[in-house]
Amino acid sequence: MITPAARASRIAIKEPPWLKVVLTLSALLFLLLFVAMPLAAVFVEAFRRGVDMFFQALVEPDALAAIRLTTFVAAIAVPLNMLFGIVASWAIAKFDFAGKSVLITLIDLPFSVSPVVAGLVFVLLFGIHGWFGQWLVDNDIQIIFAVPGIVLATIFVTFPFVARELIPLMEEQGREEEEAAMSLGAGGLQTFFRVTLPNIKWGLLYGVLLCNARAMGEFGAVSVVSGHIRGETNTMPLHVEILYNEYNFVAAFAVASLLAGLALITLVLKKFIEWRSGDTGRGAPL
Amino acid sequence: MFGRRRFLPILAGCALIFAAGSARAADKTLLNVSYDPTREFYQEFNAAFAKVWKEKAGDGVIVRMSHGGSGKQARAVIDGLQADVVTLALAYDIDEIAAKTGFLPADWQKRLPENSAPYTSTIVFLVRKGNPKAIRDWNDLTRDGVSVITPNPKTSGGARWNFLAAWGYALKHWDGDEAKAEKYVTDIFHNVPILETGARGATTTFAQRGLGDVLITWENEALLAKEEFGTDTFEIVVPSISIRAEPTVALVDTWVDKHGTRDVAESYLQYLYSPEGQRLAAKHYFRPTRTDGVPAAELARFPKLEQFTIDDVFGGWQKAQARFFSDGGVFDKIYTPVR
Amino acid sequence: MTAIAQRLSVWRRDSVLPGFGLTLGLTLTYLSLVILLPLSALIITTSGMGWQAFLDAAFTPRALAAYKLSFGAAFIAAGINAVAGVIVAWVLVRYSFPGKRLVDAIVDLPFALPTAVAGIALAAIYASNGWIGGPLSILGIKVAFTPLAVVLALLFEGLPFVVRTVEPVLQDLDPELEEASASLGAGRLQTMVRVILPSILPAVVTGFALAFARGLGEYGSVIFIAGNLPMVSEIAPLLIIIKLEQYDYTGATAIATVVLLAGFILLLVINVLQRWSRRHEHRT
Numbered sequence: 001m002i003t004p005a006a007r008a009s010r011i012a013i014k015e016p017p018w019l020k021v022v023l024t025l026s027a028l029l030f031l032l033l034f035v036a037m038p039l040a041a042v043f044v045e046a047f048r049r050g051v052d053m054f055f056q057a058l059v060e061p062d063a064l065a066a067i068r069l070t071t072f073v074a075a076i077a078v079p080l081n082m083l084f085g086i087v088a089s090w091a092i093a094k095f096d097f098a099g100k101s102v103l104i105t106l107i108d109l110p111f112s113v114s115p116v117v118a119g120l121v122f123v124l125l126f127g128i129h130g131w132f133g134q135w136l137v138d139n140d141i142q143i144i145f146a147v148p149g150i151v152l153a154t155i156f157v158t159f160p161f162v163a164r165e166l167i168p169l170m171e172e173q174g175r176e177e178e179e180a181a182m183s184l185g186a187g188g189l190q191t192f193f194r195v196t197l198p199n200i201k202w203g204l205l206y207g208v209l210l211c212n213a214r215a216m217g218e219f220g221a222v223s224v225v226s227g228h229i230r231g232e233t234n235t236m237p238l239h240v241e242i243l244y245n246e247y248n249f250v251a252a253f254a255v256a257s258l259l260a261g262l263a264l265i266t267l268v269l270k271k272f273i274e275w276r277s278g279d280t281g282r283g284a285p286l
Numbered sequence: 287m288f289g290r291r292r293f294l295p296i297l298a299g300c301a302l303i304f305a306a307g308s309a310r311a312a313d314k315t316l317l318n319v320s321y322d323p324t325r326e327f328y329q330e331f332n333a334a335f336a337k338v339w340k341e342k343a344g345d346g347v348i349v350r351m352s353h354g355g356s357g358k359q360a361r362a363v364i365d366g367l368q369a370d371v372v373t374l375a376l377a378y379d380i381d382e383i384a385a386k387t388g389f390l391p392a393d394w395q396k397r398l399p400e401n402s403a404p405y406t407s408t409i410v411f412l413v414r415k416g417n418p419k420a421i422r423d424w425n426d427l428t429r430d431g432v433s434v435i436t437p438n439p440k441t442s443g444g445a446r447w448n449f450l451a452a453w454g455y456a457l458k459h460w461d462g463d464e465a466k467a468e469k470y471v472t473d474i475f476h477n478v479p480i481l482e483t484g485a486r487g488a489t490t491t492f493a494q495r496g497l498g499d500v501l502i503t504w505e506n507e508a509l510l511a512k513e514e515f516g517t518d519t520f521e522i523v524v525p526s527i528s529i530r531a532e533p534t535v536a537l538v539d540t541w542v543d544k545h546g547t548r549d550v551a552e553s554y555l556q557y558l559y560s561p562e563g564q565r566l567a568a569k570h571y572f573r574p575t576r577t578d579g580v581p582a583a584e585l586a587r588f589p590k591l592e593q594f595t596i597d598d599v600f601g602g603w604q605k606a607q608a609r610f611f612s613d614g615g616v617f618d619k620i621y622t623p624v625r
Numbered sequence: 626m627t628a629i630a631q632r633l634s635v636w637r638r639d640s641v642l643p644g645f646g647l648t649l650g651l652t653l654t655y656l657s658l659v660i661l662l663p664l665s666a667l668i669i670t671t672s673g674m675g676w677q678a679f680l681d682a683a684f685t686p687r688a689l690a691a692y693k694l695s696f697g698a699a700f701i702a703a704g705i706n707a708v709a710g711v712i713v714a715w716v717l718v719r720y721s722f723p724g725k726r727l728v729d730a731i732v733d734l735p736f737a738l739p740t741a742v743a744g745i746a747l748a749a750i751y752a753s754n755g756w757i758g759g760p761l762s763i764l765g766i767k768v769a770f771t772p773l774a775v776v777l778a779l780l781f782e783g784l785p786f787v788v789r790t791v792e793p794v795l796q797d798l799d800p801e802l803e804e805a806s807a808s809l810g811a812g813r814l815q816t817m818v819r820v821i822l823p824s825i826l827p828a829v830v831t832g833f834a835l836a837f838a839r840g841l842g843e844y845g846s847v848i849f850i851a852g853n854l855p856m857v858s859e860i861a862p863l864l865i866i867i868k869l870e871q872y873d874y875t876g877a878t879a880i881a882t883v884v885l886l887a888g889f890i891l892l893l894v895i896n897v898l899q900r901w902s903r904r905h906e907h908r909t
Contacts, residue, residue: 027716038746091648112888114842116862121663128366145367188643217739219845237741245486263737357870480852495752
């Protein structure tokens, strides 16, 4: 396979060298200033008072509770949205039906909803003056200002990630392979696990990865429904905000650096997936 | 017990998650919904109270804390955060909880001594080391070239105290001339470059981000900032006169009755008024309302100054809120046209 | 489920593959419970307040200033990103240089980095005693706590949208077009502007719209650095929170509805753009 770069350099359509240098440098400078520098700032600030202070901030009980909660929330939200993503993309990619594009738009909807609005709608639903408020109190069920509310808000904002990754992928792959498997007598589930899943596994992993990064990092929506009870309903991003507001900047950046580390791992895994799946950075950015 | 919920499996699932989350609580638990600057105080106070309660009642008590801006916290309680006790920055926020939900009676403030404020504070100025702009009193804040940091009174309880303290000073200075007071406060806000949403954000902006020449803030917040950022970075300037800021506490009847925690919650709030509770408050920079049992060393950090109350000058929070901070109120009028 | 499937089979082409009813049924159920029900709570609450009350609550001068800032900053940031993103995508697709893989990976950072983390990091950099804010403040340029800070935060969040939308299109661009243009005597710059730009334009506009939509709703990264001055640097999502804190539920819901509808309209525009972009790709 010839890469576009090689193809372009082979033929006589090259820019003058000075333009090439200018373009490359300006792209690098832009990325350095606006993307790489914030990342560097997180780590520099986290280690400003030394490694000891850094680790102290992470083993503090409230920080540990925040890490546990964040992991717990992601462990519910991500698998649910993964299952939904698979189910939805099967229905959308393997069948033709009226209203399909409307359905896709609806699935995209959370992308265009401000996180703050996403939090607010759950207050309107489950807040004490909300639709189900009184019923929830009567039945002694707490949703907002407790873990379920945080899970729901996280599910809301991370809802489209897997589906959005899989739908174009499965549409591109068509139905022939599955149809062939069925005509050879395979069952529906067998067809899915033996034929479809191997075809979409890298895309699926990619979607799960992005979904997880967002689930662990969500701030606005979770902030509205959290209640901020120490050691109980503070996720890692909320804990960062609290520490920051307590003048505990080193600790704030220490916890933030964990999240930044997670982001870096996500990027590395993403590159790995692209490499394994032979994809070179294709796919919807969302 | 899940039978009646089976028709809504999703909610039942959520309930299970919640049940799992709270199952470990074998001791009594209280949820204290408080505002930002009380964190260090309640950390120590809760431990002291747990010890006393264990001696008195024999079982342990775990106090869960929630901190945030006072208005935000009150909003969470209104929306269903099941606080057993609220310890907020101003009576107005608790009034709103009572008015909007009926979780506690409207006359809650009469149930505990001292207007339901076990500790108080006042409004002072924090300036940079050496006081380069020579800020001595309220009238220095309106000088040209003095940059004043105060949070948004519409969202921050602390900022409302700041606003009222300035207004009260002006009334006294110009013998009750409301027009002059309005002009004076307007002039202060001409010198305010940014309006943080909360007192904490404002302190961060001033102390960490290096913005502004003077921060108007709670005395406890100023003392804490001095402590946190090193005593050689900032100086506290105590004005000639200021407001008596009363952070108030209250029991939330609906939730203590539901949780069966009325006795422990009542003892908890009572303990704030005990010599030990007062000593801890003083240690964490709040002015105790009952100084009898508090060691003189803990009181030394609070300079004497002339104080007025919100009831004296403004006729209470409801009136002050409606006149100054409601939409279309005085603050909107003097602030909006600035830029 | 089977009943739904039977009814739906009227509208769908026959397929030998199984599970249509089940998967579509599950999809619609989950979608309704998790997304549509909560959003309808907002819409219904708003519609309950009456038209005049809605207008009064949603379009106060302060709210208008917040929309202006949110839309304006998102528009400017998306615009800058459209230009910078095309350059970055071009460099990544066409040139090779040491460390290219690393650079390519870092482009996605804003997707992966939590907004609150980005917020405090940006505040640390652009504050008047920060890495960049320091030198700039000596020049008399204030960044933190001004509308400029909002633009910077949105610039960070929006960049990958443009790069990742334009990149695949650039990759698939047929070099013969460029060769033809060159052989017809066009200069390189002329080719870039006249031939390449039009073919990637739909992708650029899509990326712009995606970045714009993201910027409109962004909250976490902005609040730490914007200064939140009413009428000056207060974004619309923050105003929703502030309204809530003032116990003004009507105001909060009304403004939230405006933000939601704006996002929804943008989403529809993006969908149309993407279809246009795909058609364009097929044509070239």
